[in-house]
Amino acid sequence: MDFSFNDEQQMLQDTTRRFLASEYGFEKRASVLQSDAGWSKAVWNGLAELGLLAIELPEEHGGIGADPVAVMLVMQAVGERLLLEPLLSSAIVATRVIRELGSDEQRVRWLPVLADGSTIAVLAHDEPGATIRVENIVTTATPDGHGWRLSGCKSVVYHAAIADLLLVSARIEDGSVGVFAVTPDAVGVSLDALLTIDGQRAADITLDNVGVDASDRLPGDGGQLQAVVDYAVAMFSAEALGSLQRILEATIEYSRSRVQFGAPIGSFQALQHRMADMLMQVEQARSMIYRAIARCTDEDTRERRKAISAAKVIVGQAARHVSQEAIQLHGGMGMTDELDVSHHAKRLLAYELRFGTTDEHHAIYRNTVASHT
Secondary structure: OOOOOOHHHHHHHHHHHHHHHHHOOHHHHHHHHHOOOOOOHHHHHHHHHOOHHHOOOOHHHOOOOOOHHHHHHHHHHHHHHOOOOOHHHHHHHHHHHHHHHOOHHHHHHHHHHHHOOOOOEEEEOOOOOOOOOHHHOOOEEEEEOOEEEEEEEEEEEEOHHHOOEEEEEEEEOOOOEEEEEEOOOOOOEEEEEEEOOOOOEEEEEEEEEEEEEHHHEEOOOHHHHHHHHHHHHHHHHHHHHHHHHHHHHHHHHHHHHOEEOOEEHHHOHHHHHHHHHHHHHHHHHHHHHHHHHHHOOOOOHHHHHHHHHHHHHHHHHHHHHHHHHHHHHHHHHHHOOOOHHHHHHHHHHHHHHOOOOHHHHHHHHHHHHHOOO
């Protein structure tokens, strides 16, 4: 895959950056972060007007028709600004679930309203104590007349509290895994809202014998669902790259302006070495993300799994190292909310915990390699 970026890909990233620079500055984001809602409807509508909420849709369905590289560049721009709105959760992950697993009728019903921002959907997949692998799902779907009954728990589902539609993964009696569309206000659904470490809104979801109509089961299978989850991990890593790049740039800028002993601290050789190590970590993460993007839609599940889990591990390690170094090099200022460094550090810490931890992906990579040797 060519990563020199063509004009259309670069234009999409530049457009996203310009919009966020204008409408999502640090002070504006701070006000959104502290608001009761935790996200901005105005910004969401602006993203819809740019077509970014339809980024996962082909042109024949009114979308941009962006390829994975273009989506990666948008997510990198989003990571630089620490977007709080559910672009990843709804416009990328949930939209792709419906696109790939849904029936023609379901695509017609849901994709247009997801693209224009009037409906927000999220994938409710992660479960307490389980990895992101589809084979570990324990939430159950039991046949009930012409429909289904869902029971189980989903943990830390980002943006679930503002979602209009929950796409719930569940295990069927024959051992297969399906996806079921559920509204948050359905009987038997309860949401326990929570605040993540980086200030985003999420919820634990309990499903107690929730009735689902047969028409609300997506016909796609567990293999297709896993492919979407793998794709989500790759794009989430691209978002983390934007955050890594920004926190590195902020540290370099600070080292040039902060003076000690009559000289900028960036002139001290020991600190230069530490910032060089940070740069190496960021560039290694970038290389692994590019490889993951190149494989994120690969039909070879083994190679896709290896590339994406390897990237999650390397980016997770970089997230921890770079964010910790940035805070130390900023000193006490690095811990305050007045600089974006602390906010990026929190987002990078959250990166390690979402879509499978670094340790979980290390195990996935190790087991994938071992199973083919």
